[in-house]
Amino acid sequence: MPDKPAMPLARFKVLDLTRVRAGPTAVRQLADWGAKVIKIEAPPSPGEGLGGPRLGPDFQNLHRNKRSLTLDLKSPDGIEIFRKLVRDADVVVENYRPDVKERLGIDYSALKAINPRLVYASISGFGQSGPYRDRPGFDQIAQGMGGLMSITGLPGQGPVRVGIPVADLTAGIFTAMGILIALLEREVSGEGQWVESSLLAAQIAMLDFQAARWTIAHEVPEQAGNDHPTSIPTGVFQTSDGYINIASAGDEIFGRFCRAISRTDLAEHPDYKTGRARSTNRKALNAAIEEITKTATSAEWIERLNKAGVPSGPIYKMDEVFADPQVKYLGIAQKVHHPQLGDIELVGQAVTLSRTPSRLETASPDAGEHTDAILGELGYSAGDIARLKEKGVV
Secondary structure: OOOOOOOOOOOOEEEEOOOOOHHHHHHHHHHOOOOEEEEEEOOOOOOOOOOHHHHOHHHHHHOOOEEEEEOOOOOHHHHHHHHHHHHOOOEEEEOOOHHHHHHHOOOHHHHHHHOOOOEEEEEEOOOOOOOOOOOOOOHHHHHHHOOHHHOOOOOOOOOOOOOOOHHHHHHHHHHHHHHHHHHHHHHHHOOOOEEEEEHHHHHHHHHOHHHHHHHOOOOOOOOOOOOOOOOOOEEEEEOOOOEEEEEOOHHHHHHHHHHHOOOHHHHHOOOOOOHHHHHHOHHHHHHHHHHHHOOOOHHHHHHHHHHOOOOEEEOOOHHHHHHOHHHHHHOOEEEEEEOOOEEEEEEOOOOOOOOOOOOOOOOOOOOOOOHHHHHHHOOOOHHHHHHHHHOOOO
8 A cells, every 4th residue: 555645744743731622622733734742741640540531532532643741840850851852842832821831941931942943832711911811711711701602592591601612622723823824934934933822812703793793883792592693584493393594694595595485475575675674573584484494394494495595404413413424425523543442433624635634543642651652762761761750750
């Protein structure tokens, strides 16, 4: 068999100091395109075993394609090893509180002195400076402060969190993008730089047009439930056997929709003829539509509406998502072998490259699985490694 093509990020060495979700998400973006990632973890406590959350879906999905080195960064020997790794590293990613990394001596200014080409990425709850810099960050706090919970849920329901840690995930993705930009710029300047993101900034950026409604028009968006806040009628409609999504934004698509459901009179009705009118009379229009959609099955409506050029789709539970033929065709569920779990499927990347696609090569490692190999690459002998283990450094 021909050798696999080299991965596009294979020339980059990444030191991963992150925990929880936002930081590991950033590093996962790099690891899936071949970056040589060393996940640095605290040595296990005496009697601490493997398994547990580490073998669970969340950990396995976050930490694939990495090697694991256990290292006590509070010890002089541990810091010495870390500094040796930094000398030829391209990227360090961390999500410590600002005071913690400064106290450990692994902040950007300290590591830049060792390696001026280093791209150093930090993710925090609220930013590396400012009045909230030392507050602990958590996704749901960012969802609330970032405005997302005020526009999620049914009108009058009270604030509702989104069903995924969207602030964590997007902060990680934005950070990965920043790292790649810094690496590209380094090819011109020869210098690294500090890349920062925060859960709060990422969450606000993800509000997009909802945020711009305030910054430009000084509108305060409210909860709209399953209805799109500005494109009407777009929302969830009951059928004879369940529910479907229908998106009929704009006069042209609304006209197609009315023809598809054999109600052209709705398109000409003065209460619904324009986008502004449909917005004002949203409830009555939705009720009229739902009386019609209840007369046929979800599958029948989805087929009919899409054929008419009106976006429509099912509302799946998670098992149904991965059973869908288009999802299977996209190949986003990808197999990887884990020595204890066997063959498992992880969630792949949402972007593909024609020549150098992402690859899931290895499952998430056991803690310290690659410690001996990584230290050996730094020039430590077997005896050196044994002594470091005896001292609890690794």
